Amino acid sequence: MTTAPTPVPATASAAQRGGGAPGPATPTTAPTTASATAETAVTAARATRATKAPRPGRRRAGGGRAWLAALPLILFFVIGFGLPAVAIAIGAFTTSSDAPDGGGTFTTDNLTGSLQGAYWTALWGSVKLSLLTALIATVVGLPLAQAVATSRFRMFREAVMSASGVLANFGGVPLAFMFVATLGNSGEVTKKLGLTAHGWNLYTFSGLSVVYLYFLVPLMVITITPALEGLRVQWREAAYNNGATALQYWRHVALPVLLPSLLGGFVLLFGASFAAYATAEAMVGSSVPLISMQIGDALSGNVLVGQGNLALALGLDMIVVACLVMAVYLPLQRRSAKWLA
Amino acid sequence: MARLIDRIRFGRGLVLLLCGVYFAVPMAASLYFSIDDNKGGTTFRAYTELLNAPGFTDSLVLSLELAGVTVAVLLLLLVPAMLASRLGAPKLRPVIEVMCSMPLVVPVVALTTGIIGVLRWGPDYLQDTPLFQTIVAIQDPDFPVVLVIAYVLMALPFAYRAIDAGLRGVDVVTLVEAARNCGAGWLRAVFTVVLPNLRSALLNAAVLTVALVLGEFTTASILGFAPFSVWINSNGKSDGQMSVAVSMLSLLIVWLVLLLMSAVGRGRKAARS
Numbered sequence: 001m002t003t004a005p006t007p008v009p010a011t012a013s014a015a016q017r018g019g020g021a022p023g024p025a026t027p028t029t030a031p032t033t034a035s036a037t038a039e040t041a042v043t044a045a046r047a048t049r050a051t052k053a054p055r056p057g058r059r060r061a062g063g064g065r066a067w068l069a070a071l072p073l074i075l076f077f078v079i080g081f082g083l084p085a086v087a088i089a090i091g092a093f094t095t096s097s098d099a100p101d102g103g104g105t106f107t108t109d110n111l112t113g114s115l116q117g118a119y120w121t122a123l124w125g126s127v128k129l130s131l132l133t134a135l136i137a138t139v140v141g142l143p144l145a146q147a148v149a150t151s152r153f154r155m156f157r158e159a160v161m162s163a164s165g166v167l168a169n170f171g172g173v174p175l176a177f178m179f180v181a182t183l184g185n186s187g188e189v190t191k192k193l194g195l196t197a198h199g200w201n202l203y204t205f206s207g208l209s210v211v212y213l214y215f216l217v218p219l220m221v222i223t224i225t226p227a228l229e230g231l232r233v234q235w236r237e238a239a240y241n242n243g244a245t246a247l248q249y250w251r252h253v254a255l256p257v258l259l260p261s262l263l264g265g266f267v268l269l270f271g272a273s274f275a276a277y278a279t280a281e282a283m284v285g286s287s288v289p290l291i292s293m294q295i296g297d298a299l300s301g302n303v304l305v306g307q308g309n310l311a312l313a314l315g316l317d318m319i320v321v322a323c324l325v326m327a328v329y330l331p332l333q334r335r336s337a338k339w340l341a
Numbered sequence: 342m343a344r345l346i347d348r349i350r351f352g353r354g355l356v357l358l359l360c361g362v363y364f365a366v367p368m369a370a371s372l373y374f375s376i377d378d379n380k381g382g383t384t385f386r387a388y389t390e391l392l393n394a395p396g397f398t399d400s401l402v403l404s405l406e407l408a409g410v411t412v413a414v415l416l417l418l419l420v421p422a423m424l425a426s427r428l429g430a431p432k433l434r435p436v437i438e439v440m441c442s443m444p445l446v447v448p449v450v451a452l453t454t455g456i457i458g459v460l461r462w463g464p465d466y467l468q469d470t471p472l473f474q475t476i477v478a479i480q481d482p483d484f485p486v487v488l489v490i491a492y493v494l495m496a497l498p499f500a501y502r503a504i505d506a507g508l509r510g511v512d513v514v515t516l517v518e519a520a521r522n523c524g525a526g527w528l529r530a531v532f533t534v535v536l537p538n539l540r541s542a543l544l545n546a547a548v549l550t551v552a553l554v555l556g557e558f559t560t561a562s563i564l565g566f567a568p569f570s571v572w573i574n575s576n577g578k579s580d581g582q583m584s585v586a587v588s589m590l591s592l593l594i595v596w597l598v599l600l601l602m603s604a605v606g607r608g609r610k611a612a613r614s
Contacts, residue, residue, distance in 0.1 A: 066429025070422035070437065077440050080490045084455025085447075091458045144360045147353040159600065166596045167364075169549075172558045173570045174588030177577055178367045181374035181585040188370040188377065214367065217360070275448030278558035282574045292450045299457055299563050315454035319447055326446050 088319070091312035110313035119310075122289040123317060126274055129205065129290065133212040134269035138262060140213070141220025148221065149228045161225070164218035172278035179211045180283060203284045211279060216269050223268055227261035227336055264332035271325040275318070291318060368589070375586035387586035394583060400572035406484065407568060408554040411492040412547045415500055418493070420543070423504055424531065427513045441501035444494045449559045456491060457564070482566060491560045496553050500546035507542020511535075552595045 095107050113119070148160045182189050183202045190196060201207060231254055239249040255262075277292040286293045291314065298311035378384040391397060419441075426433040444452070463476035479486035513535055520530035536543070558570040567575075569591075577584030 066425040067433055069425035070430070070433050073418040073422040073437070073440070076418055076490075076493070077443075080494050081443060081452075083459045084452060087458030087462070088451070088455045140360070143352075143356045147356045150353070162599045163364075163596060166552075166592065166599060169552065169556075172556050173574050173577075174556070174592055177573065177581075177585045177588040178371040178592075180577075180581070182367040182370035188374050189366065214364070217363075275450065277448075277450050278562075278570070281562070282558070282577070292448070295450045295454060296559075296563055299454060311454050312458055315451035318451045322446050322448055322451070 088312050088315050091309045092316040094309060096309035110309050111316070113310055114313040114317055118289065119291075119294055119314060122291045122294040125205075125289040126291040127321075129209060129212070129288075130270045130273040133209050133216050133273045134266050136209070137213055137216035137220045137269050138266045141217050141265070142224060142258075142262065144217065145221045145224045145228055149225050161222070164221045167215055168219035168222055169215075173282045175211065175214060176279045176282035179214070183207070183210070203287055205288055208280060208284060208288055211283065212273055212276065215279075216273060219269055219272055220265050223265040224258070224261055227258055231257065258336075260332045260336035264329050264336055267325050267329040267332065271322055271329070274321060274325070368592075371585050371589050375582055375589060377582075387580075387583045391583060391587065394576065394580070396567070396572050396576070400567055400569045403484075403567070404555050404569035407488055407492065408551045410489050411496065411554050412550050414489060415493050415496055415550055416543065416547065419497070419500055419504060419546075420536075420539075423501070423508065424513065424535065427508060428517060438501070441497045445498050449495060450563070452491065452494065453560045453563045456487065456560070460487070480564075485564070485566045487564065488561060488566060488568070492550075492554050492557060495557070495560075496546075496550040499549045499553065503546040503549060504539065504542050507539045507545070510542075511538045513538075548598055552598075555591065555595070 092110050093106055093108065095105050095109070115123070148157055151157055179187075179202060181187055183195070183200070184190065185196065185202070187202070190200065190202075202211075235253050235257075236249055239253050244252070275292065277296065280288065280290055280293060281296060286297060295311055295314045295318070298314060375387050376383045376385060378386075422433070422437055426437050447455075460476060460480065463473050467473045467476065479490075516534050516538065517530045520534045521527075525534070556570055557568075558574065561568050562571045562574070573584050573587050576587075
């Protein structure tokens with residue numbers, strides 16, 4: 001289902017408990033400091049040392065060997081994630097094995113090639129599509145999330161939240177087929193309303209945008225709802241008591257508070273849209289130039305002889321963009337977390 | 342003031358209506374499409390012939406197997422590590438958190454390129470070593486282990502968040518100390534005290550992972566394996582109606598399972614308080 005690796009909080013409850021930055025005062029540290037202060041009461045002389053170094057591991061048997069339990073995960077990660085990362089890093093900067101010189105020599109041709117011609121068009125197309133859909137989804141998702149979050153019916157809220165969780169993650173092939181059945185050339189809505197006569201075509205940039213919104217808007221709802229729930233009723237009341245209109249309240253109080261979360265959500269949606277592959281592949285093939293399609297094509301051997309490593313360079317391009325996205329997202333998320341505490 | 346409230350209510354209704362239409366129409370249209378016989382009547386052919394469709398059961402069984410193994414591997418790797426980071430080695434916690442967030446940064450397509458890059462080392466450099474046999478073995482089309490590796494990586498962030506949320510609600514340290522004081526061994530404390538308390542978090546992680554594996558398309562299709570989602574896609578080229586029917590079914594099933602789980606979780610919480 002994850003066409004895009006999106007940091008979607010597992011469920012609504014997981015999101016509310018704060019999926020992001022780890023709170024400093026978690027149950028783990030609480031008993032440790034409590035016992036440390038008890039120690040200080042008994043031996044005042046060692047007070048400063050005791051509070052400075054509570055030494056949590058020593059008190060518990062097996063503490064020294066506890067990290068062994070994490071060893072399988074670390075090993076798995078190094079092999080499963082580290083090796084592919086190394087393969088991309090090496091491959092992107094060396095000639096491929098079907099090259100005339102036998103491959104393995106250092107080159108930057110892959111990278112420069114991946115930023116030229118059809119590949120540059122595809123990269124730019126992906127960025128454009130992602131920017132557009134992320135912007136629309138942010139603008140649509142905020143009022144929707146507000147309408148849902150302030151709803152009086154608990155069942156309705158939970159149904160919408162879990163539906164959003166499904167739709168945000170469960171994009172991919174089923175989503176593409178649903179839209180082909182609805183708005184495709186022989187789709188039900190297209191036939192009923194005669195949309196083809198009005199120039200409608202699902203298999204274009206704008207058609208793809210409509211489909212992407214179907215999983216981006218729910219993603220926005222999930223991301224922004226915790227922030228909306230963090231808006232205190234008192235702020236609204238205070239604003240109204242001071243004579244503010246609803247518009248002024250949103251303009252001067254709510255939106256500035258929500259801004260980091262909104263920007264963070266926007267960036268997150270951008271990343272999700274940028275990384276999406278399955279929906280576009282199942283729906284439009286490569287008639288709309290997108291970087292993820294080009295990578296898929298290149299990996300299927302659809303490149304010139306000697307350019308086998310081009311796909312790895314394209315992958316590297318994609319990772320760079322995704323890293324930029326995360327570099328913007330994480331600080332924003334940390335800032336917005338302050339208001340939700 | 343009353344007019345203002347009316348306006349807000351109206352605005353809320355309008356937003357919900359528009360979004361409801363946008364989200365309901367494709368579902369309704371797909372449902373109709375799957376039972377439309379194009380002559381003005383209805384037919385349930387797409388649903389009744391599903392089991393006999395070529396490749397349907399094979400691909401579904403493969404996907405279910407992959408899902409089961411992925412969940413098992415994921416939990417076996419993740420739960421001990423996360424418990425260790427809470428109980429004995431707090432320094433591990435940031436390490437594990439970073440590790441579990443890294444797969445989010447790398448788009449699935451890019452991860453797949455990396456995996457293909459590694460798999461190509463086999464014929465290119467490792468021809469005469471036993472590693473070559475390993476690389477061939479993990480690409481066995483009957484049960485592609487390489488997909489399990491990829492899926493575990495993709496599910497790590499989701500599972501980590503789910504289990505982390507569960508751990509935040511339970512004071513693991515005190516629980517284990519209490520169990521140890523009562524004379525339980527480490528294994529007994531973990532299996533009979535900690536894990537039952539994390540049941541809903543573990544269930545949550547497992548369901549998310551199953552949903553992810555059942556719907557995953559990118560890696561499987563690029564690597565050339567044929568689990569469920571790839572079958573839906575290739576079958577859709579020959580029998581669109583059936584593929585739409587399957588898509589609808591899979592969406593509904595996942596949603597129902599998630600709804601059920603949130604209901605179960607709420608019931609347990611209510612019972613405790």
